[in-house]
Amino acid sequence: MHLSNEALLRVEKPARYVGGEVNAVIKDKNRIRFGFCFPDAYEVGMSHLGLQMLYFFMNRREDTWCERVFMPFLDMQQVMREENIPLYALESGDPIKDLDILGFTLQYEMCYTNVLAMLELGGLALRAADRGEDDPLVCAGGPCATNPEPMADFFDFFYIGDGEATLDEILDMYAKCKARGLSKEDFLEEITWIDGIYVPRFYDVGYKKDGTIDWFYPIIGDIPNGVKRAFVPELTYFPDKFLVPLVEAVHNRVTLELARGCMRGCRFCQAGYIYRPLRERGVDALTAHAENLLSATGHEEVSLLALSACDHSGFGTLVDKLLTITEPARVSLSLPSTRLDAAFFDAIKKTQRVRKSSLTVAPEAGSQRMRDAINKNLTEADILDGCLQAFESGFHKIKLYFMAGLPWEEMDDIRANVQLAEKVVDAYYKLTYEQRTKPVSVSVSTACFVPKAFTPFQWAAQVNPMDFEADQREVKSNIRKKQIVYRYHDAKTAHIEGVLARGDRRLSHAIEHAYRAGAMFDGWSEHFRYDRWLRAFESAGIDPAFYANRERAEDEVLPWDFIDIGVTKAFLLEEYKRAKNSVLTPNCREKCANCGVMAIADGGKCHG
């Protein structure tokens, strides 16, 4: 460690910056040095399952040492500048500049400026083209890598798809190239043929007069025309350890990945498309992981992670089995409340968490028309029955999650959110007087809808922030019951997210301008400044509305079209049209909708 104790004591929660956590991996330096970079605070990154998985996945290799790098807070940045200490990897304390590969995970668009900040704190040039042969290779993965273009200029390569799929191949190739003394460029050329790899510098884009994309193709010979998502047909790998942070993280618990992918096909949800098909882990394997990880970490909580956990085909059995481990050890088992169906209530009764917490329900839209448009497959009766059951089992706080600004939404649809909340309050009064032990509270939370790549709404226009705010006022003024509380996300943040989410390569200049003007921690409301971003767009000659608030033509070349995510563009377009007419598409278990993902699954099994 290069920072003195004295310097560390000048920052808040210094333990974020010193490593030394339980299960941290220390190796000698004669290896492939990989820096897993999480472009957000330590507490956020350490709660992220993907970090834990890939850290131990890479460190299971003899020839690789994977370390962690997080985004230091402003006070720490100040001290690092004063002490002349560049950003370092937590395990070795070595500057990130000295590592071989830096891999950023892009979990949300609002962390893009943090990526730039971390590169600069590490003493590295922001743009890949400006970094030298001795600098590390800088790559990125994670859900935002499915539209890599806005960040394309900053990275040497992107990794699109399941980490376990081809990371080994890439590291093998790196070892080989290093042994043969090949250049970075040679290595990048070699890996273009590996699934999931996108090397932006080998491709070029041309634009039409109207600003849309004219062409996109490789500019060197013998590389693929597009990029195929890396895919594992079966989820077999799971770490046998988790890092246990010394300071309290956002979550301090064992998280089990029940499944990847989702069978539901909600049309707004990017994860529901880019992780298809649904791949479940077996109940026995999950139980064994829980047992292992509890003894490896000493955590007091187990949580279940999946896009729709209750849809796991062995959910009930899994909960029973987990309880046989957790109960004697006084470990709590927390359930995600995605759907209020029988399976969920069965489970929640067994875990006895009723008195402890409020219940979250996500109808996403208040009116049936909008719920059908987004393929939520949920009737009002389902929701109200679920809430009534929740009240009967002793809950008295319900959080309703809605999305504002869905395509084709009208004022009536927005009012319907409040009306639904009122009906939920009324449902409470169906209980007998004796059952109503505590006052009921229903909170309405609205997020501003951000259309994402690889969803049926990738063609849709986002509502502009002024209209979002008008909608929010409308919801507010409609609330008459005192039991209802209203919370909403910042429309302005959603707007910037909307621009970045469907942006193209030209956006890199705007991102850099924003960063130069001080943008950092944009996902934190106290640091986000809308006007700074608007000025950045202006300086870069970019009209944010072109990216966020414009409906795309059906035949427009989209910036991410060169990626084969599995699900076909034709299927997404079909879904977009069905959405417009509020036509439901059955879930994968009911009937396969032929989304096309099986083409990348190489004989993997699917539902339907």
Place this chain on the structure above:
Amino acid sequence: MVKVRIQFSKDGALRFIGHLDFLRVFGQMLRRAELPVAFSQGFNPHILLSFALPLPLGMVSGNDYADLTLAHQVNLLDAVKVLQTHAPQGLTLHKIWETEGRNTASVTATADYTLAGEIVTDLLASQEYIIPKKTKSGVKDTNIRPDIFDITETKGQITLRLAAGSGRFLNPVTTAKILLNREVSAHEITRAELYARVGEAFIPLDKFTN
């Protein structure tokens, strides 16, 4: 149920975590070691674990103490070894023994702090040393002298024995600043030992029986 006392020391990265974080980290170690710990009753059961005295952020400790209740008897010599294999970096377990009566937190009266330096201010010279001290109702002049029990120096190594209990507590950093007449950072200080008071004598907590 068996009540045991654990003597340990804290060093390394652990100096950078606060009391609540340390409580969690210690509890996690107990769980990993699968010691038969006893839990509190109620809806949110927690391990029956308490510490003698929170260690300020930045400091390391020499002999530190915790009280733990076990569900049943175990071989305590083995328990030390097992705990050590599951301990986070920087935590050293010294010994565990059965105890009865009051918790360490309530018997701890003074602490020894050591640091390197040269004494400038003779705090022991008179019966009074007044400093402005922040309290809930604003800044108040306070005589800290009664809370200083001893100050010694050998070869540049200073040891201060200060009040350090739930009743009376004197801040070691503030005191060291006055003593050395310079800025002192918590990381320079080691809290070497904790004592219970019996009459005029101070007994280290591992020698003390209720």
